[in-house]
Amino acid sequence: MINKVKVNIPNNDKKSYYIHIGPSADGSLSYTAADIAKRFPRSKCFIITDTNVEKLYAREFNKLIAGQGIASEIISFPYGEKSKTRKTKEYIENQLIKSGANRNSVIIALGGGVVGDIAGFVAATLFRGVPFIQIPTTLLAQVDSSVGGKVGVNHPLGKNLIGAFYQPDAVYIDVSTLTTLSDAEYRNGLAEVVKYGAALDIKLFELLARNADKILSRDTKLLKNIIERCCELKAEVVNKDEKEKSYRRILNFGHTIGHAVEKLSHYKIPHGAAVSIGMVAEAEMAFRLKILDRKSVVKLKMLLTHLGLPIDLPKNYSVPDYVKATQTDKKAVEDKILYTLIDKIGSGVIDVPLTSDDVEALLISRNYSAKFRL
Numbered sequence: 001m002i003n004k005v006k007v008n009i010p011n012n013d014k015k016s017y018y019i020h021i022g023p024s025a026d027g028s029l030s031y032t033a034a035d036i037a038k039r040f041p042r043s044k045c046f047i048i049t050d051t052n053v054e055k056l057y058a059r060e061f062n063k064l065i066a067g068q069g070i071a072s073e074i075i076s077f078p079y080g081e082k083s084k085t086r087k088t089k090e091y092i093e094n095q096l097i098k099s100g101a102n103r104n105s106v107i108i109a110l111g112g113g114v115v116g117d118i119a120g121f122v123a124a125t126l127f128r129g130v131p132f133i134q135i136p137t138t139l140l141a142q143v144d145s146s147v148g149g150k151v152g153v154n155h156p157l158g159k160n161l162i163g164a165f166y167q168p169d170a171v172y173i174d175v176s177t178l179t180t181l182s183d184a185e186y187r188n189g190l191a192e193v194v195k196y197g198a199a200l201d202i203k204l205f206e207l208l209a210r211n212a213d214k215i216l217s218r219d220t221k222l223l224k225n226i227i228e229r230c231c232e233l234k235a236e237v238v239n240k241d242e243k244e245k246s247y248r249r250i251l252n253f254g255h256t257i258g259h260a261v262e263k264l265s266h267y268k269i270p271h272g273a274a275v276s277i278g279m280v281a282e283a284e285m286a287f288r289l290k291i292l293d294r295k296s297v298v299k300l301k302m303l304l305t306h307l308g309l310p311i312d313l314p315k316n317y318s319v320p321d322y323v324k325a326t327q328t329d330k331k332a333v334e335d336k337i338l339y340t341l342i343d344k345i346g347s348g349v350i351d352v353p354l355t356s357d358d359v360e361a362l363l364i365s366r367n368y369s370a371k372f373r374l
């Protein structure tokens, strides 16, 4: 059975789209191929993927699309974050143009967040925009990156510095693709799932806490419900603030300190682990600011630990190192960084302005008496 979540784009209903969440009875890739063929009967499809997902799913999916009488071709690039560059974008564009892509061609991103971000950016700029479909195959991409239209590539000086907002025409999620994901990549996505619960939905948080073991065993039925709820929450956020002018920053909980952890470790600490550490550090900051109670911090730590995620700031960097690493954060205004904190489980607070001195004091002190007026 396929469930559907609508993403309403503010003031532009033509751009609104559905997230289809399976598996379906006949296998979701068959459902997806048939649905795409129905929507784009005279278009050629280009399946953009990485070398891992090509072997696992893209070749099979290419055959399914062909079986629908639709011309289709795979364009694949080496897996991993190191490929998220302008060079890979150029390679894909060269292949597309050589293969006769035109304005009606459909770009299909089949893979994790790297594939989705880069293929979406290609779709946004090729002929000033062509149809774009997301088929996310990592947990992180299913609950986060495939929905909401942020696309782009990295620059040697920073992640995601070049990009656009470009909404997909549809997103197709097959939860059973998660069975082939490594434990490390699966945990990466779990950190973002916990973030939705912690910042937006106490019921989701409690569901995760009650079912941590089942989640770790990748129970498909439970995962489908959880992923669907995360997609609903992301859709609500995008509907309120598509281009991250304000409210969408609610999704940054854990990410300011998390990015600092990633950066200091030269990206050896994966994004999910860094966000997990970041959520705990930021929850403790909120506690010391007297906006969050101790019990909630403990609950957050217990859930993350149960899911196998780290919670402590690595000790090989000093507090001033962490503070310095947050200073290039895109969310900086004058000398203050705007933090997203939580004031209870399920309730985020955006734009808490903190100076470097504030953050240093909050990260060091265990008994910080609040001198801040929020």
Ligand SMILES: NC(=O)c1ccc[n+]([C@@H]2O[C@H](COP(=O)([O-])OP(=O)(O)OC[C@H]3O[C@@H](n4cnc5c(N)ncnc54)[C@H](O)[C@@H]3O)[C@@H](O)[C@H]2O)c1
Pocket: 050, 051, 052, 053, 056, 079, 080, 081, 084, 111, 112, 113, 114, 115, 117, 137, 138, 139, 140, 141, 144, 145, 146, 147, 148, 149, 150, 151, 159, 160, 177, 178, 179, 180, 181, 182, 185, 188
């Ligand atoms: N656009 C957004 O809103 C947004 C949000 C969050 C993160 N991101 C971006 O997403 C990227 C990270 O995404 P990711 O974690 O999916 O990484 P990824 O795309 O690199 O995928 C992780 C690894 O899993 C492999 N893989 C993918 N699906 C698989 C499957 N079903 N089975 C086995 N292996 C599989 C990939 O080949 C890769 O090696 C980052 O570049 C980040 O900036 C974007």
